Amino acid sequence: MISRAGPAVLYDFDVSVTSAGAAGVAVSAWRPCLDGVVEVLHAHLTGHAYPMHAHDSWTLLIVDDGAVRYDLDKHERAAFGDLVTLLPPYVPHNGTAAHPHGLRKRVFYLASDRLPTDLIGASVDNSVFTDPSLRRRIAALHEVIGQPGEDLAAEGHFAEITERLRVRLGFPGLPERLDRTPARRLRDLLEENVVPGISLDEASRLLHFHPAYLVRSFTREFGMPPHQYLISRRVDLARRLILAGDPLWSIAAGSGFYDQPHLIRHFKRILGVSPKAFSKG
Structure with missing residues (x-):
């Protein structure tokens, strides 16, 4: 989930x-x-x-x-x-x-x-x-x-881990040449679900690609794994809500974060300041 x-x-x-x-x-x-x-x-x-x-x-x-x-x-x-x-x-x-x-x-x-x-x-x-x-x-x-x-970060890591284990034990791995299409289709899915989110398994079913293939294709195409992309877009949305004057207590849920500590941790990691400091600025 x-x-x-x-x-x-x-x-x-x-x-x-x-x-x-x-x-x-x-x-x-x-x-x-x-x-x-x-x-x-x-x-x-x-x-x-x-x-x-x-x-x-x-x-x-x-x-x-x-x-x-x-x-x-x-x-x-x-x-x-x-x-x-x-x-x-x-x-x-x-x-x-x-x-x-x-x-x-x-x-x-x-x-x-x-x-x-x-x-x-x-x-x-x-x-x-x-x-x-x-x-x-x-x-x-x-x-x-x-x-x-x-x-989503856990799902991405787990998909890569199980794929790597399969290869380690002699099972055929994913093709070296990765198609750019699933990466872009996954980005579109993430964009459609910035706030509610979407699981990697659900995206895999909708796009008909193996979860590990989606993660690897997305990372190669956009320079970051899907979970980092989604978090960055949620931080971007939180910025918009702050600038629109929304109260800080409502912004975590409104931008798709689990709770306020989850929002604060990633907001500071990406922007270097807390949501409260950003709102004052």
Whole structure:
């Protein structure tokens, strides 16, 4: 879902855990409102060792501090530093910190249908790989997935991540030559929905292009991803409303932002001043 004017639900707390136990485990987990991601988990482990277990989802893991050792398909593996780890569904694995000071990790659990089941074998053979660009994209998704009003940014990052994972595991990727037409048609859709917003999945259905193809084509054509374009247009609209004399309390909803803090953050990022300072000027 893309953020829309007025209140919106970012998290569904049916799955929500925060704990700290004697074994030295601190965990925060939740289910975000992003199709294809069934759980987000941030953990700091210093004494706990996961026994052999399995998931019905893909486990996409980055380690921010320390290292983790695990067994997958009777082979010992490790994840640390800039590496990206992808564990397949239904294949048992375990896990423990490789150093006494423990580890910090961030995990996305992806719905099993987000990657072809044909890639499970490839993921078992190659569960860890170096891809700085992909790791940055994963980290960026972790940053925005918890921020109200940043749904389109999350969708864009997720589309690029899943496409990159498919390529990494040997699945044919998007064509190198990108058509300019879908980029311009997506821009028209964004222009028609500056305030209410439109999800990337909905745009993909309307334009009949893969979400990752839309993001990549748009970025190459206009020099910014779709979510940045939409935010810039909402800031532009907010400026018009300020200059028209609208009260500041109504401008966030009137220009498509989730709430006033969401408006203020992006207004200052783009213009260097807050909406209040801009109105006085």
